[in-house]
């Protein structure tokens with residue numbers, strides 16, 4: 506759209522410069538990327554030790570100096586930051602010069618509990634915007650001025666509903682045709698489809714399960730979308746089977762992304778499909794191995810944001826699980842390190858009374874032999890797991906027996922598999938769907 510294109514051309518020069526920088530830095534070698542991170546990390550640690558009361562105290566207690574942690578190997582020994590530490594030390598985590606940096610309040614959506622509030626500065630947001638432009642738009646081949654269809658669930662980002670004039674105004678202003686993922690009725694999806702036909706977007710972006718609902722709707726109705734260059738997947742973990750399903754129905758490659766409000770975009774997929782490239786100019790990603798049965802190389806993800814000086818998040822455990830890549834360089838030529846895959850949340854690891862820990866990924870992986878599209882495995886105590894499935898499907902005795910046959914051998918013998926028929930599934934406050942979660946796992 507012309508207005509969106511004009512807006513892009515008139516964007517602040519610093520933003521344009523940063524976008525240009527990140528367009529080029531993604532093709533540095535991995536050594537150059539790591540050297541760049543070391544420089545940024547050293548600066549951040551010095552700033553934290555001088556201007557952030559929480560870290561001033563921490564360095565004092567450790568009897569250490571920022572230079573003791575500025576190599577990536579030694580940095581692994583620096584204490585981690587958790588949600589509960591942030592809540593308990595909120596004021597002390599804000600730098601004494603934060604007001605000069607521009608304090609912008611933000612929070613998580615509280616998908617697994619109480620929302621976490623924090624501050625980010627102008628520099629953080631400038632890098633976050635540039636990272637999104639590169640990872641969400643440029644990597645799938647989207648060009649400034651083109652239109653995008655967006656199915657989004659966070660009410661802070663999208664309005665409740667749109668009149669025709671509001672919708673046109675939104676498209677002219679932002680280039681985005683929006684659908685609220687909270688309310689995906691047949692009628693709303695059809696209206697969205699009609700608007701997509703009218704504006705011919707070049708890219709679709711959205712919450713994974715909402716995109717799956719929309720794809721199933723298109724399939725059911727036999728509707729074809731205008732040709733898009735790709736589908737960008739955000740906010741939820743996605744399995745390869747779901748990616749293939751979306752690609753088949755929408756008729757375009759899918760691009761997985763990984764991020765969070767605390768740290769902005771952390772990784773994005775390129776066309777070579779060798780994993781997700783870390784956004785190394787923004788975040789330093791580390792992997793801490795965790796022990797579970799039936800899952801190899803599973804790690805807890807620890808992230809340091811290198812740009813937010815107002816409230817530094819250093820070695821922050823955001824509660825996500827992933828597998829680091831062993832593939833080396835990506836054939837796309839980008840030197841940004843690769844993550845093999847994002848697996849889910851730490852709250853998806855079920856820990857049972859006999860000490861066995863099972864990653865949520867296993868529950869999702871086994872479902873491919875059964876084929877339920879919507880279901881939830883929930884752990885409410887140490888001796889059982891409940892599978893919530895649609896009331897209609899739960900009435901099918903053969904299906905229920907098949908589920909027991911597949912899952913029971915993987916569970917400790919003391920653990921009961923319960924099946925609970927439900928009318929509908931609960932989503933989180935931000936509209937995310939969780940296939941697996943443990944109500945007894947701590948989220949800090």
Ligand SMILES: [Zn+2]
Nearest residue numbers: 775777835837
């Ligand atoms: Zn690549």
